[in-house]
Amino acid sequence: MKFYKITLSIAIVAAMLFGATACNEKQDNSAAKSTAAAGGMNIRYVDEDSIMANYNLAKDFNEAMLRRQNQLDAAQQQRGNEINKFGTAMEQKYKNNGYLTEESLRADQAKLQKMQSDAQSYLGNLQQSIATELEQSRTQVLDSINNFMKEYAKQKGYDMVIYKSAALYVDEKFDVTKDVVEGLNKRYVKVGKEEEKK
Secondary structure, three states, X not given: OHHHHHHHHHHHHHHHHHXXXXXXXXXXXXXXXXXXXXXXXXXXXXXXXXXXXXXXXXXXXXXXXXXXXXXXXXXXXXXXXXXHHHHHHHHHHHHOOOOOOHHHHHHHHHHHHHHHHHHHHHHHHHHHHHHHHHHHHHHHHHHHHHHHHHHHHHHHOOOEEEEHHHOOOXXXXXXXXXXXXXXXXXXXXXXXXXXXXX
């Protein structure tokens, strides 16, 4: 009877040890598989600043936005000059006792206020229009890059392509920026060039 109890105890302990060992082996195997899977990933990176500086679509949009900004600056200058000119003329007229009636002075004051209000409204609308165009251009450029990258990564067999800024450190040998810019520019057909072909 005593022998039976000892044998049973040994069997239970052995089963527990075996279970613990098997469990540890499973954990070790899954960790090894995870490490192998992570180590086996084919990852590359691109420098987003370099893409935005060298991708022809982004450059075209930048030029268009500069023209729009120049248009806004010119409009601000023109409206400002008109308002200043009218304000100076009013001041001179007032100093020279050119306003014969209170009504004529109030009429010019109302005109000056309307000029200022109209200028503010016009410039505000122009600014909003430019901001909307800028956002649309930005979205179009990013969509174009993302669509290209999906095809590019599949074609090259990359599991992941990240932005350089998303990583603390990446070896330069994994940089595919130049290749990506070349591919983007090869695919991009400027609207003006398309129309010329037709």
